[in-house]
Protein backbone atom coordinates (compact mmCIF):
# COMPACT_ATOMS: atom_id res chain seq x y z
CA UNK A 1 0.00 0.00 0.00
CA UNK A 2 1.43 3.40 -0.95
CA UNK A 3 1.84 6.20 1.59
CA UNK A 4 -0.81 8.22 -0.28
CA UNK A 5 -3.33 5.36 -0.28
CA UNK A 6 -2.66 4.84 3.42
CA UNK A 7 -3.22 8.55 4.12
CA UNK A 8 -6.51 8.54 2.15
CA UNK A 9 -7.77 5.46 4.01
CA UNK A 10 -6.64 6.85 7.32
CA UNK A 11 -8.36 10.23 6.78
CA UNK A 12 -11.55 8.62 5.47
CA UNK A 13 -11.73 6.25 8.42
CA UNK A 14 -10.96 9.06 10.90
CA UNK A 15 -13.75 11.22 9.43
CA UNK A 16 -16.24 8.37 9.70
CA UNK A 17 -15.23 7.75 13.32
CA UNK A 18 -15.60 11.47 14.14
CA UNK A 19 -19.13 11.33 12.76
CA UNK A 20 -19.88 8.35 14.99
CA UNK A 21 -20.71 6.10 12.04
CA UNK A 22 -19.08 2.90 13.40
CA UNK A 23 -21.21 3.01 16.58
CA UNK A 24 -24.36 3.80 14.60
CA UNK A 25 -23.62 0.91 12.24
CA UNK A 26 -23.10 -1.51 15.16
CA UNK A 27 -26.50 -0.52 16.56
CA UNK A 28 -28.18 -0.81 13.17
CA UNK A 29 -26.55 -4.06 11.97
CA UNK A 30 -25.67 -5.67 15.30
CA UNK A 31 -28.36 -8.32 14.84
CA UNK A 32 -26.01 -9.96 12.31
CA UNK A 33 -22.91 -11.46 13.94
CA UNK A 34 -19.64 -10.07 12.61
CA UNK A 35 -17.12 -12.71 11.56
CA UNK A 36 -13.64 -11.28 11.09
CA UNK A 37 -10.90 -12.96 9.00
CA UNK A 38 -7.20 -12.59 9.50
CA UNK A 39 -4.60 -14.50 7.50
CA UNK A 40 -1.56 -14.03 9.68
CA UNK A 41 0.08 -12.06 12.45
CA UNK A 42 3.79 -11.26 12.36
CA UNK A 43 6.01 -10.61 15.34
CA UNK A 44 6.96 -7.07 14.33
CA UNK A 45 10.15 -8.16 12.59
CA UNK A 46 9.00 -7.62 9.00
CA UNK A 47 10.23 -4.37 7.43
CA UNK A 48 7.68 -1.78 6.19
CA UNK A 49 8.44 -2.65 2.54
CA UNK A 50 6.90 -6.07 3.18
CA UNK A 51 3.47 -4.45 2.76
CA UNK A 52 4.37 -3.58 -0.82
CA UNK A 53 4.27 -7.31 -1.50
CA UNK A 54 1.68 -8.70 0.89
CA UNK A 55 -1.06 -7.33 3.12
CA UNK A 56 -1.93 -10.73 4.56
CA UNK A 57 -0.23 -10.28 7.93
CA UNK A 58 -0.82 -7.67 10.63
CA UNK A 59 1.74 -6.87 13.31
CA UNK A 60 1.25 -8.42 16.72
CA UNK A 61 0.77 -4.98 18.31
CA UNK A 62 -1.95 -4.12 15.80
CA UNK A 63 -3.57 -7.55 16.29
CA UNK A 64 -3.73 -7.08 20.07
CA UNK A 65 -5.21 -3.60 19.62
CA UNK A 66 -7.80 -4.94 17.17
CA UNK A 67 -8.79 -7.80 19.50
CA UNK A 68 -9.03 -5.53 22.53
CA UNK A 69 -11.29 -3.18 20.58
CA UNK A 70 -13.36 -6.13 19.33
CA UNK A 71 -13.79 -7.48 22.87
CA UNK A 72 -14.89 -4.01 24.11
CA UNK A 73 -17.59 -3.57 21.50
CA UNK A 74 -18.67 -7.16 20.82
CA UNK A 75 -19.16 -10.42 22.61
CA UNK A 76 -16.43 -12.49 20.95
CA UNK A 77 -17.85 -15.98 20.50
CA UNK A 78 -17.22 -19.29 18.72
CA UNK A 79 -18.61 -19.85 15.23
CA UNK A 80 -20.98 -22.37 16.76
CA UNK A 81 -22.44 -19.64 19.02
CA UNK A 82 -22.56 -17.21 16.11
CA UNK A 83 -24.50 -19.68 13.96
CA UNK A 84 -26.93 -20.48 16.79
CA UNK A 85 -27.49 -16.77 17.36
CA UNK A 86 -28.70 -16.33 13.82
CA UNK A 87 -32.00 -17.75 15.00
CA UNK A 88 -32.35 -15.27 17.90
CA UNK A 89 -30.00 -14.15 20.63
CA UNK A 90 -29.86 -12.37 23.95
CA UNK A 91 -27.03 -10.30 25.39
CA UNK A 92 -26.36 -6.61 25.20
CA UNK A 93 -23.45 -6.58 22.76
CA UNK A 94 -23.47 -7.77 19.16
CA UNK A 95 -21.63 -11.04 18.51
CA UNK A 96 -18.30 -11.33 16.71
CA UNK A 97 -16.02 -14.25 15.88
CA UNK A 98 -12.33 -14.53 15.03
CA UNK A 99 -11.24 -16.66 12.06
CA UNK A 100 -7.97 -17.31 10.25
CA UNK A 101 -7.61 -18.53 6.66
CA UNK A 102 -4.72 -20.35 4.96
CA UNK A 103 -2.83 -21.99 7.88
CA UNK A 104 0.32 -19.94 8.42
CA UNK A 105 2.68 -21.02 11.17
CA UNK A 106 2.37 -17.60 12.81
CA UNK A 107 -1.29 -18.42 13.60
CA UNK A 108 0.09 -20.66 16.35
CA UNK A 109 3.38 -18.97 17.21
CA UNK A 110 2.24 -15.32 17.26
CA UNK A 111 -1.56 -14.99 17.10
CA UNK A 112 -2.61 -17.85 19.37
CA UNK A 113 -0.72 -16.64 22.49
CA UNK A 114 -2.48 -13.25 22.17
CA UNK A 115 -5.89 -14.90 21.76
CA UNK A 116 -5.23 -17.16 24.75
CA UNK A 117 -4.09 -14.27 26.93
CA UNK A 118 -7.30 -12.39 26.13
CA UNK A 119 -9.41 -15.54 26.53
CA UNK A 120 -10.89 -15.29 23.02
CA UNK A 121 -11.92 -18.29 20.85
CA UNK A 122 -10.86 -18.65 17.20
CA UNK A 123 -11.33 -20.90 14.19
CA UNK A 124 -8.42 -21.78 11.88
CA UNK A 125 -9.29 -22.77 8.29
CA UNK A 126 -6.44 -24.93 7.01
CA UNK A 127 -5.41 -25.83 3.43
CA UNK A 128 -4.38 -29.49 3.59
CA UNK A 129 -1.78 -29.65 0.79
CA UNK A 130 0.11 -26.59 2.01
CA UNK A 131 0.62 -28.24 5.40
CA UNK A 132 1.22 -31.69 3.94
CA UNK A 133 3.82 -30.54 1.39
CA UNK A 134 5.30 -27.69 3.47
CA UNK A 135 5.29 -25.66 0.26
CA UNK A 136 4.22 -22.01 0.23
CA UNK A 137 1.15 -20.95 -1.75
CA UNK A 138 1.87 -20.18 -5.41
CA UNK A 139 1.06 -16.48 -4.89
CA UNK A 140 3.42 -16.34 -1.91
CA UNK A 141 6.12 -18.10 -3.92
CA UNK A 142 5.83 -15.43 -6.64
CA UNK A 143 6.22 -12.66 -4.02
CA UNK A 144 9.27 -14.27 -2.45
CA UNK A 145 10.94 -15.13 -5.76
CA UNK A 146 10.61 -11.67 -7.34
CA UNK A 147 11.36 -9.81 -4.13
CA UNK A 148 14.59 -11.65 -3.33
CA UNK A 149 16.10 -13.01 -6.53
CA UNK A 150 19.55 -11.50 -7.21
CA UNK A 151 18.57 -11.16 -10.90
CA UNK A 152 17.89 -7.66 -12.24
CA UNK A 153 15.43 -8.80 -14.89
CA UNK A 154 13.28 -11.81 -15.75
CA UNK A 155 11.67 -12.94 -19.01
CA UNK A 156 8.60 -15.19 -18.87
CA UNK A 157 6.95 -16.82 -21.88
CA UNK A 158 3.51 -18.37 -22.41
CA UNK A 159 2.78 -19.50 -25.98
CA UNK A 160 3.54 -16.44 -28.11
CA UNK A 161 3.04 -13.99 -25.21
CA UNK A 162 6.04 -12.67 -23.34
CA UNK A 163 6.42 -10.73 -20.10
CA UNK A 164 9.68 -8.86 -19.50
CA UNK A 165 10.18 -7.75 -15.93
CA UNK A 166 12.75 -5.29 -14.64
CA UNK A 167 13.72 -5.87 -11.02
CA UNK A 168 15.86 -2.83 -10.26
CA UNK A 169 14.69 -1.61 -6.88
CA UNK A 170 11.89 -2.42 -4.46
CA UNK A 171 9.21 -0.48 -6.43
CA UNK A 172 9.99 -2.33 -9.65
CA UNK A 173 9.95 -5.66 -7.85
CA UNK A 174 6.61 -4.91 -6.22
CA UNK A 175 5.16 -3.88 -9.62
CA UNK A 176 6.56 -7.09 -11.14
CA UNK A 177 4.73 -9.21 -8.54
CA UNK A 178 1.39 -7.59 -9.36
CA UNK A 179 2.08 -7.83 -13.11
CA UNK A 180 2.84 -11.56 -12.91
CA UNK A 181 -0.19 -12.30 -10.72
CA UNK A 182 -2.48 -10.36 -13.10
CA UNK A 183 -0.99 -12.14 -16.13
CA UNK A 184 -1.32 -15.58 -14.53
CA UNK A 185 -4.97 -14.93 -13.70
CA UNK A 186 -5.68 -14.45 -17.43
CA UNK A 187 -3.74 -17.49 -18.68
CA UNK A 188 -5.23 -20.97 -19.15
CA UNK A 189 -4.21 -23.45 -16.41
CA UNK A 190 -1.47 -25.26 -18.33
CA UNK A 191 0.23 -22.09 -19.51
CA UNK A 192 0.01 -20.59 -16.02
CA UNK A 193 1.69 -23.69 -14.59
CA UNK A 194 4.45 -23.40 -17.23
CA UNK A 195 5.03 -19.73 -16.31
CA UNK A 196 5.27 -20.68 -12.62
CA UNK A 197 7.89 -23.30 -13.53
CA UNK A 198 9.90 -20.71 -15.48
CA UNK A 199 9.75 -18.32 -12.54
CA UNK A 200 10.86 -21.06 -10.17
CA UNK A 201 13.75 -22.05 -12.46
CA UNK A 202 14.98 -18.48 -12.82
CA UNK A 203 14.30 -17.02 -9.39
CA UNK A 204 13.32 -19.46 -6.63
CA UNK A 205 15.63 -20.32 -3.75
CA UNK A 206 14.36 -22.20 -0.67
CA UNK A 207 16.37 -19.88 1.59
CA UNK A 208 13.85 -17.09 0.71
CA UNK A 209 11.20 -19.02 2.63
CA UNK A 210 13.36 -19.56 5.70
CA UNK A 211 14.49 -15.94 5.93
CA UNK A 212 10.84 -14.78 5.63
CA UNK A 213 9.45 -17.56 7.80
CA UNK A 214 7.23 -15.33 9.93
CA UNK A 215 5.06 -14.25 6.98
CA UNK A 216 5.16 -17.29 4.71
CA UNK A 217 5.85 -20.56 6.52
CA UNK A 218 2.85 -22.94 6.77
CA UNK A 219 1.81 -24.75 9.95
CA UNK A 220 2.96 -28.35 10.37
CA UNK A 221 0.52 -31.13 11.30
CA UNK A 222 2.00 -31.17 14.80
CA UNK A 223 1.21 -27.45 15.12
CA UNK A 224 -2.35 -27.95 13.81
CA UNK A 225 -2.79 -30.61 16.52
CA UNK A 226 -1.47 -28.20 19.16
CA UNK A 227 -3.98 -25.53 18.11
CA UNK A 228 -6.79 -28.08 18.28
CA UNK A 229 -5.65 -29.54 21.62
CA UNK A 230 -5.44 -26.07 23.15
CA UNK A 231 -9.01 -25.19 22.19
CA UNK A 232 -8.76 -23.69 18.71
CA UNK A 233 -11.33 -24.89 16.21
CA UNK A 234 -10.00 -26.42 12.99
CA UNK A 235 -11.97 -25.88 9.76
CA UNK A 236 -11.33 -26.78 6.14
CA UNK A 237 -9.92 -24.40 3.53
CA UNK A 238 -9.92 -27.35 1.03
CA UNK A 239 -7.04 -29.50 -0.23
CA UNK A 240 -5.38 -27.23 -2.78
CA UNK A 241 -7.01 -23.77 -2.40
CA UNK A 242 -8.71 -23.64 -5.84
CA UNK A 243 -11.46 -21.31 -7.06
CA UNK A 244 -14.22 -23.83 -6.27
CA UNK A 245 -16.68 -22.29 -8.74
CA UNK A 246 -14.18 -22.88 -11.57
CA UNK A 247 -13.21 -26.55 -11.12
CA UNK A 248 -15.16 -29.67 -12.19
CA UNK A 249 -17.64 -31.58 -10.01
CA UNK A 250 -15.18 -34.35 -9.15
CA UNK A 251 -12.55 -31.94 -7.93
CA UNK A 252 -15.07 -29.96 -5.88
CA UNK A 253 -16.20 -33.18 -4.16
CA UNK A 254 -12.62 -34.30 -3.55
CA UNK A 255 -11.48 -30.91 -2.23
CA UNK A 256 -14.36 -30.80 0.25
CA UNK A 257 -14.58 -34.46 1.35
CA UNK A 258 -10.91 -35.40 1.56
CA UNK A 259 -9.86 -32.18 3.30
CA UNK A 260 -12.54 -32.76 5.93
CA UNK A 261 -11.38 -36.34 6.53
CA UNK A 262 -7.67 -35.48 6.67
CA UNK A 263 -8.16 -32.48 8.94
CA UNK A 264 -10.36 -34.48 11.33
CA UNK A 265 -7.75 -37.22 11.56
CA UNK A 266 -4.82 -34.82 12.02
CA UNK A 267 -6.56 -32.51 14.51
CA UNK A 268 -8.55 -35.08 16.45
CA UNK A 269 -11.59 -32.80 16.03
CA UNK A 270 -14.84 -33.18 14.15
CA UNK A 271 -14.47 -30.77 11.21
CA UNK A 272 -17.79 -29.26 10.20
CA UNK A 273 -16.98 -25.79 8.88
CA UNK A 274 -15.54 -24.68 5.57
CA UNK A 275 -14.07 -21.44 4.27
CA UNK A 276 -14.16 -20.93 0.49
CA UNK A 277 -10.68 -20.20 -0.95
CA UNK A 278 -10.63 -16.81 -2.74
CA UNK A 279 -14.25 -16.48 -1.57
CA UNK A 280 -15.18 -18.49 -4.68
CA UNK A 281 -18.45 -20.43 -4.49
CA UNK A 282 -21.78 -20.88 -6.23
CA UNK A 283 -24.94 -22.93 -5.76
CA UNK A 284 -23.16 -26.10 -6.93
CA UNK A 285 -20.40 -25.56 -4.34
CA UNK A 286 -23.00 -25.16 -1.59
CA UNK A 287 -24.72 -28.42 -2.61
CA UNK A 288 -21.33 -30.19 -2.57
CA UNK A 289 -20.47 -28.73 0.85
CA UNK A 290 -23.75 -30.02 2.28
CA UNK A 291 -23.18 -33.44 0.67
CA UNK A 292 -19.66 -33.57 2.17
CA UNK A 293 -21.14 -33.17 5.66
CA UNK A 294 -20.33 -29.54 6.46
CA UNK A 295 -22.84 -27.62 8.58
CA UNK A 296 -21.76 -24.14 7.48
CA UNK A 297 -19.40 -22.35 5.11
CA UNK A 298 -17.78 -18.92 5.17
CA UNK A 299 -17.44 -16.48 2.28
CA UNK A 300 -15.52 -13.23 1.82
CA UNK A 301 -18.56 -11.14 0.90
CA UNK A 302 -19.42 -8.46 3.44
CA UNK A 303 -23.13 -9.23 3.41
CA UNK A 304 -25.45 -12.17 2.72
CA UNK A 305 -26.56 -12.97 -0.80
CA UNK A 306 -30.20 -11.91 -1.08
CA UNK A 307 -32.17 -11.15 2.06
CA UNK A 308 -32.22 -14.38 4.09
CA UNK A 309 -29.17 -15.39 6.16
CA UNK A 310 -27.58 -18.48 4.59
CA UNK A 311 -25.22 -20.56 6.80
CA UNK A 312 -23.42 -21.73 3.64
CA UNK A 313 -22.62 -18.19 2.48
CA UNK A 314 -21.80 -16.57 5.79
CA UNK A 315 -20.26 -13.10 5.26
CA UNK A 316 -16.91 -12.15 6.74
CA UNK A 317 -14.81 -9.01 7.04
CA UNK A 318 -11.16 -9.40 6.06
CA UNK A 319 -8.35 -7.57 7.85
CA UNK A 320 -5.47 -6.11 5.83
CA UNK A 321 -1.92 -5.82 7.09
CA UNK A 322 -0.43 -2.34 6.85
CA UNK A 323 -3.86 -0.66 7.00
CA UNK A 324 -4.59 1.96 9.68
CA UNK A 325 -6.43 0.88 12.84
CA UNK A 326 -9.34 3.22 12.05
CA UNK A 327 -10.05 1.27 8.88
CA UNK A 328 -10.43 -1.91 10.95
CA UNK A 329 -13.02 -0.14 13.14
CA UNK A 330 -14.93 1.17 10.14
CA UNK A 331 -15.00 -2.13 8.20
CA UNK A 332 -15.71 -4.42 11.14
CA UNK A 333 -18.59 -2.14 12.22
CA UNK A 334 -19.96 -2.21 8.64
CA UNK A 335 -20.04 1.60 8.70
CA UNK A 336 -19.67 1.73 4.91
CA UNK A 337 -23.01 -0.04 4.56
CA UNK A 338 -24.59 2.75 6.55
CA UNK A 339 -23.71 5.22 3.80
CA UNK A 340 -24.71 2.80 1.06
CA UNK A 341 -21.27 1.50 0.16
CA UNK A 342 -19.32 -1.71 0.61
CA UNK A 343 -22.16 -3.92 1.70
CA UNK A 344 -23.56 -5.44 -1.45
CA UNK A 345 -23.31 -8.96 -2.76
CA UNK A 346 -20.43 -8.01 -4.99
CA UNK A 347 -18.35 -6.46 -2.21
CA UNK A 348 -15.50 -8.86 -1.60
CA UNK A 349 -12.62 -8.62 0.75
CA UNK A 350 -9.21 -9.92 -0.30
CA UNK A 351 -8.42 -13.53 0.45
Ligand SMILES: [Zn+2]
Nearest residue numbers: 101102277278
Ligand atom coordinates in the same frame (compact mmCIF):
# COMPACT_ATOMS: atom_id res chain seq x y z
ZN1 LIG B 1 -7.23 -18.67 1.40
